[in-house]
Amino acid sequence: MKELRIRILVGVFAVAGVLSWAGARLWDSLGTLPSVPVAAPIVLGAIAAVLLATALSLRSRLKAQRERVPGAKGVDPMMAARALLFGQASALVAALVSGMYGGAGLFLATERSDVPARGDQALYAGLAVVAGIAVIAAAVFLQRVCRLPEDQDDDHPPAATA
Secondary structure, three states, X not given: OOOOOHHHHHHHHXXXXXXXXXXXXXXXXXXXXXXXXXXXXXXHHHXXXXXXXXXXXXXXXXXXXXXXOOOOOOOOHHHHHHHHHHHHHHHHHHHHHHXXXXXXXXXXXXXXXOOHHHHHHHHHHHHHHHHHHHHHHHHHHHHHHOEOOOOOOOOOOOOOEO
């Protein structure tokens, strides 16, 4: 499985943010802008917590397995691959969603911020961006945990992530 690069996530975040800001500007000129759901940062925070718990669990199990601790529960390679796939998908979606909320939040904070409801929406969007960044950080940490050790043999290329 190929490693997910940070610059890809930053690019997705930036493009989504610019498009979202432009879309929010256009939508606001045509009518009322849809609101940012209060549940957005909560859901993203829950996903970040699940990813972090998975990464910490896998890290401790892999460490116990490497150190040959008696009675250590091994890590099923398919389970690690599924966790890694979940983490990478979550990171991509979080970059997209965070960019969208970031662009909309930037528009709400800079344009007509005197309206109290817009200030609340900008706060929810900002919290969603922070929670999305937490998802990305947890996913990258999970990816690092699932990385296979480098091969010492010169005849074979280095191993990829699990």
